[in-house]
Amino acid sequence: MGIEDKLAYPGQQPSPIRELLKHRVEISFGGGYPPPECFPVERITQLRAEIEPEYLQYGATEPLPEFNERLRKYLEREIGIRAEPDEISVGSGSQAILATLAATLISPGQTIVVDAPTYLGALGAFRTQRPKFITIPMTETGPDLDVLRQALTQNNVQFYYTVPNFGNPTGVTHDLKTREEIVGLAQKTGTLIVEDDPYGLLRYQGKPLPTLHELSPDHTAYIGTASKTIAPDMRTAWLVAPLALVDAYNTQAGAIQLYTSQVNQLVTARFLDSPDHFRKHIEKLRTTYGERLNTMLRAFEEMFPTGVTWTKPEGGMFIWISGLPTDIQSILNQAVTENVVFVPGTGFYANEPVSGTARFNFSNAKPEVITEGVRRIARILEPYY
Numbered sequence: 320m321g322i323e324d325k326l327a328y329p330g331q332q333p334s335p336i337r338e339l340l341k342h343r344v345e346i347s348f349g350g351g352y353p354p355p356e357c358f359p360v361e362r363i364t365q366l367r368a369e370i371e372p373e374y375l376q377y378g379a380t381e382p383l384p385e386f387n388e389r390l391r392k393y394l395e396r397e398i399g400i401r402a403e404p405d406e407i408s409v410g411s412g413s414q415a416i417l418a419t420l421a422a423t424l425i426s427p428g429q430t431i432v433v434d435a436p437t438y439l440g441a442l443g444a445f446r447t448q449r450p451k452f453i454t455i456p457m458t459e460t461g462p463d464l465d466v467l468r469q470a471l472t473q474n475n476v477q478f479y480y481t482v483p484n485f486g487n488p489t490g491v492t493h494d495l496k497t498r499e500e501i502v503g504l505a506q507k508t509g510t511l512i513v514e515d516d517p518y519g520l521l522r523y524q525g526k527p528l529p530t531l532h533e534l535s536p537d538h539t540a541y542i543g544t545a546s547k548t549i550a551p552d553m554r555t556a557w558l559v560a561p562l563a564l565v566d567a568y569n570t571q572a573g574a575i576q577l578y579t580s581q582v583n584q585l586v587t588a589r590f591l592d593s594p595d596h597f598r599k600h601i602e603k604l605r606t607t608y609g610e611r612l613n614t615m616l617r618a619f620e621e622m623f624p625t626g627v628t629w630t631k632p633e634g635g636m637f638i639w640i641s642g643l644p645t646d647i648q649s650i651l652n653q654a655v656t657e658n659v660v661f662v663p664g665t666g667f668y669a670n671e672p673v674s675g676t677a678r679f680n681f682s683n684a685k686p687e688v689i690t691e692g693v694r695r696i697a698r699i700l701e702p703y704y
Contacts, residue, residue: 344655344658344659344660345658345659346658346659346660346684346688346691346692346695347659347660347680347683347684348659348660348661348662348679348680348681348683348684348689348692349660349661349662349680350662350680350683351487351547351636351637351680351682352551352680352682352683353546353547353550353551353604353682353683354607354682354683354684354685357603357604357607358550359549359550359590359596359600362590362596362600363549363550363586363590366585366586366589366590367582367586369589370582370585370586374581374582374585375581375582376581377577377578378578378579378580378581379578380569380572380573380576380577380578381408381409381569382407382408382409382557382579382584383581383584383585383588385584385585385588386409386584386585386587386588387404387407388404388588389588389589389591389592390407390557390588390591390592391404391407392592393588393591393592393597394543394559396594397520397591397597398516398519398520398530398533398543399529399530399533400530400532400533400536400541400559401536402536402559403562405562405565406559406560406561406562406565407557407558407559407565408557408558408560408565408568408569408572409555409556409557409558409579409584410555410556410557410558410572410576410579411554411555411556411576411579411580412544412546412554412555412556413515413517413542413543413544413546413556414440414444415554415556415572415575415576415579416542416556416557416558416568417440417441417444417445417513417515417542418444418447418575419568419571419572419575419576420444420513420540420558420568421444421445421447421448422447422448422571422575423564423567423568423570423571424477424478424511425445425448425449425450425477426448427448427449427450428449428450428451429448429450429451429475429477430450430451430452430453430474430475430476430477431445431450431451431452431453431476431477431478431479431480432452432453432454432455432467432470432471432474432476432478432479432480432510433445433452433453433454433455433479433480433481433669434454434455434456434457434462434480434481434482434486435454435455435456435457435667435668435669435670435671435673436457436488436489436639436664436667436668436673436676437480437481437482437486437487437488437667437668437669438482438486438487438488438515438667439488439666439667441480441515442666442667442669445480450477452669452670453470453474453476454668454669454670454671455467455470457486457489457491458491459491459630460491460493460494460496460497461481461483461491461492461493461494461497461498461501462481462493462497462501464497464500464501467479467501467504468504471504471505471508471510472504472507472508476508476510477511478510478511478512478513478540479501479505479510479511479512479513480513480515481493481501481512481513481514481515481531482514482515482516482517482518483498483514483516483528483530483531484516484518484519484522484528484634484635485518485519485521485522485632485633485634485635485636485637486635487517487518487635487636487637487678488637488639488662488664488667488678489630489637489639490630490631490632490634490635490637490638490639491630491632491639492525492528492632492633492634493528494528495528495529498528498529498531498534499534501531502531502534502535502538502539505535505538505539506535506538509538510538511538511539511540511564512531512535512538512539512540513539513540513542514530514531514532514539514540514541514542515542516530516541516542516543517542517543517544517546517547518547518634518635518636519543520548520601521547521548521601521604521605521608521634521635521636522605522633522634523605523608523609523612523633523634524609524633524634525633525634532559536559536561537561539560540558540559540560540561540564541558541559541560542556542557542558543556543557543559544556544557545583545587545590545591547636548600548601548604549587549590549591549600553583553586553587554579554580554583555579555580555583555584555587607682608634608636608681608682610686611681611682611684611685611686611689612632612638612681614681614686614689614690615638615679615681615689615693616629616631616638618689618690618693618694619638619640619693622693622694622697623693623697623700624697624700624701624703624704625704626642626704627640627641627642627643627700627704628640628641628642629641629679636680636681636682637678637679637680637681638678638679638681639664639676639677639678639679640661640664640676640677640678640679641664641673641675641676642675643675643676643677643700644675644700644703645674645675646674647663647664647665647674647675647676647677648663650677650696650699650700651663653699654695654696654699657695657696657698657699658695659692659695659696661677661678661679661680661696662677662678662679662680663676663677664676664677664678
């Protein structure tokens, strides 16, 4: 008997995005990377230099009191969320929180509901617990409410996972009516909503909308992160949820994560709780990313063949492309030879993948690089149309 026979998940495939990042190419529309030139290096360096030596020691699973206090101020000021101290926990990035929530909430064979398409990192975390997936098609205003209503009323569901603001991978934002309908269904059916919100502050046009947590805190587990608004390597994220869930999460987190870096907690908290520095930084991100989004949208309009369609996000980091050739892997392989990559869309579906789709990231490349990258892909697509 070999090692393969002992694996808990034989044949489990790695994340297509993590595999894609192994390609060293000139132009990447692949991972959801913030551009290094936007990292607040000076401020992070200053805050790290101020850390007291005792915070290099092992820490508790629960968040540091200072992190908790400063985070609650930030959440109320910037997001509109009010939370009690014991309704907050912390994790080593949102992926760690998703994996820990999966271990907390899912037993093999239980049912969870996700959008189609949805964040593939969440799907990977949930699949470790071997659930049954029910998928909800996405529309221009969020999940198909008729399908969601049927899923929540006719099944015993552990939770519904969604990314309401500039979702990954589609860039779609749930409009206010959709948000109100979702929380109404959650209240009626007793469903827990897992609200993933890494991009909420990255809005380049339109008005902010209330989080699902703000609309129904008793039915929502809200996840936020420093990865998209400060820097990915901060590996600090937070969970805001009802007390009973936070307690259960902390028990699992102690086994899975042990604790979250105290240094990173303090740097994150002190960064978030410095309103002038923080808002200046966010405005820089909004200006930079907004320009890159508009550049990519113009390039698609000017260069992509008729029949290819795409979403038009108001924020975030991603655009979703449809109407591409069904053999999308062949298109990607040709793109790699042209020194450009994107993410095929099939991996973002829990059940039945839709071919001819792709996710493009616009935040990482400079405008002139975006234009050139789209031009190369357009040349590859031309013979197919």
